[in-house]
Amino acid sequence: MKGKKRKQLKITAPQTEAGGMAAVLSAAKHIFTEAGLVSGTRTLLRVNQFNGYDCPGCAWPDPDEGRSVVEFCENGAKAVAEEATLARCDEHFFARHRVADMRNWSDYEIGKSGRITRPFIYRQGTDCYEPVEWDEAFGLISKTLRNLASPDEAVFYTSGRTSNEAAFLYQLFVRMYGTNNLPDCSNMCHESSGVALSETVGIGKGSVKLEDFYCTELIIIMGQNPGSNHPRMLSALERAKKNGARIITINPLPEAGLMAFRHPQHLSGLAGKATPITDLWLQVKVNEDVALLKALLKILLQMDERRSGTVLDHDFIQSKTTGFDALCADLQRYTIDELIARTGIPAEKVYEAATWIAEKKKIIVCWAMGLTQHKNAVDNIRELTNLLLLKGSIGKPGAGTCPVRGHSNVQGDRTMGIWENPRPEFLDSLKRVFKFEPPRKPGYNTTAAIAAMAAGKVKVFFAMGGNFLSAAPDTHFTARALEQCLLTVHVSTKLNRSHLYTGKTGLILPCLGRTELDVQASGVQFVTVENSTGVVHQSRGGKKPASPYLLSEPKIVAELAKATLDSTSLNWDELVSNYDNIRNLIAQTIPGFDHYNERVRKPGGFYLPNAVREGMFSTTENKAHFTLNALPDYQLAPDEFLLMTIRSHDQYNTTIYGLHDRYRGVHNGRYVVFVNPTDMERLGLKPEQPVDLVSCYDGVIRRARRFRVVPYNIPQQNIAAYFPEANPVVPHNHAANKSHTPISKSVIVKLENPVA
């Protein structure tokens, strides 16, 4: 692909529905081009089956029973194709390509280099990766770790594909080594949801099950684009609608998948009519969700007064919550008109939404990154919880919170202790079971880790999966921070940008992917994962590994622990010889996992306990909390915009599958910025004109170069560009209050003429 002439950017009209034949064809194209016909089909048939592997695409739950033959979606197929690719990133590849050259490749080009076949090492001054033996690699890591002045000089990042077994062993090793420096992708993702939900209802996870979608009356989808990022959710929404539910969508963009859906696995979806999904679309301005929610809360309170207390669930409020009076008093500070004016939504639509909410008793709110990646992200989620609490719409069938998770096991990793700020009870359990004193000082989260590396306080960066550099904010700053390290190590399946900006020494340790056969001393193993609704289930790969040198993630952790820790009571070899042994330890340590090995062998797995689901709130007073939330506070100059960095339909985070955002009508390119036509006219911008995105925080100018202007249906003074291309303008040191999540969905930028 390198050296091939790049096709010209093409802009077409955005689509108004998702799925259908185009989705089937696109899925087929990706899997057969990457993996070949026979292997591709075989691999796809095992996805999300009871005895198959968990789709690495997203964390949307599988039906508890009655799964179709192919429980996958277009973008799941692309995720599988990426892993099953026949391309190989081996010693011949690295002999041909210098690191400095590869830095000029796009993330798309880097990712298409293929599966990494063996461990590689980068030594400062060589500008290339060379093969290294596993033993030497482990020896080097352990020597560097043991020579640090303090264990806190090392950081251990995790991305959300890591299985429960690998994650548990990894955090155990890291804490035995002596630090809580365990940042993860969650810090950039749903951390704001975890913080807000823990505080208001007592558990940092969602409360609904898949079947709640089938008996709910109203679904509110905020800041989420399921058509591209959780396509299997569209089937659940389709079924919810058949059962009579209504759907309100709150989004600055008219996302195709939220407008209408053709089920690609049903004949009626391929031929006949598409199912309309959204009944009412509220085109909110970026980061004005709190204003919108407050307007809704106020209208509901007024209606309740007029209708003699029949709109809100006063029994629930009385018996299960605290803070209702304070909330009512606080809302007096605002007028409905001023709140609605901020949102940019026509008032009649807001009143219509309020009327629907008033009439319904069973409401689910779903949300994702559109709410979690702002300065006031935690407030967004606290405010939507206020809405659900007013309606008593939490902890009963057909109602509750649904933060739709990203990575397929990001929720499980947290449950396993991948957390820089673990609860004391969790550490107490580790102490009880493993007889060591775990570190108590909180560790670095993602943004703190970047700052600490930049300041020279962290000398070893170790990543269990992911692509830290491209995923993190402030790409150039983060690259410099990584380069400050003595040693950077990435456990990876495929080459990515993080491998190209190393410490003095850089290591790539290649591992098995989700779809591959994992054989250890006792035989074939399976791993387990937790989905968005708290179901823990098996994932069993079946494909021949991409190379005989690959190790599983648990095996890599075990080797690292053996090489690094002085003495532990654990027999790490025995643990990884049979993953049942790891699961037995998890069962002893973490509540809800008793009889783990037995229960996870049942088809479909088991639900973890979730008190909120049962209508119980494990906060200090055992009550849910209403909270008081301020409106976001910033002024935009006439030439400033709020930039949201979003995903196209053709990527998985930093893995770029292809260059088509079919639903939004963008083809052959990703350096585009979506701008409102009135703003374009006001500023004299022409379609496809090149501009730089420029942000300025605390006097520091950050620039992302050469984006093409695309006129789009987006609110005025809001713009959108793709993640990770726009990440250079996201400041690393401005993050959400309390959750520290980068402000990737509301960065203040200007559009400037490109500098050379």
Ligand SMILES: Nc1nc2c(c(=O)[nH]1)N[C@H]1C(S)=C(S)[C@@H](COP(=O)(O)OP(=O)(O)OC[C@H]3O[C@@H](n4cnc5c(=O)[nH]c(N)nc54)[C@H](O)[C@@H]3O)O[C@H]1N2
């Ligand atoms: N195919 C595919 N699947 C994926 C991923 C992928 O990259 N590709 N990524 C996975 C991961 S890790 C995650 S976290 C999820 C991400 O899933 P999403 O959260 O759906 O992903 P984003 O593209 O970040 O989309 C955010 C949506 O929020 C809207 N939005 C932006 N700002 C605001 C705002 O201020 N208010 C409101 N109400 N809406 C706003 C945008 O218009 C967009 O529709 O998907 C997971 N699944």
Ligand SMILES: Nc1nc2c(c(=O)[nH]1)N[C@H]1C(S)=C(S)[C@@H](COP(=O)(O)OP(=O)(O)OC[C@H]3O[C@@H](n4cnc5c(=O)[nH]c(N)nc54)[C@H](O)[C@@H]3O)O[C@H]1N2
């Ligand atoms: N501006 C902006 N930035 C964002 C976001 C945004 O919306 N806007 N979203 C944020 C979000 S929600 C997230 S979750 C993060 C994602 O951050 P990460 O999770 O760090 O990034 P990914 O792109 O998912 O990681 C891809 C890499 O994972 C490796 N990989 C794939 N499968 C496996 C496996 O099975 N094992 C191992 N060991 N490695 C594997 C491959 O080498 C691949 O290159 O990005 C965040 N960054």
Ligand SMILES: [Mo]
């Ligand atoms: Mo995510």
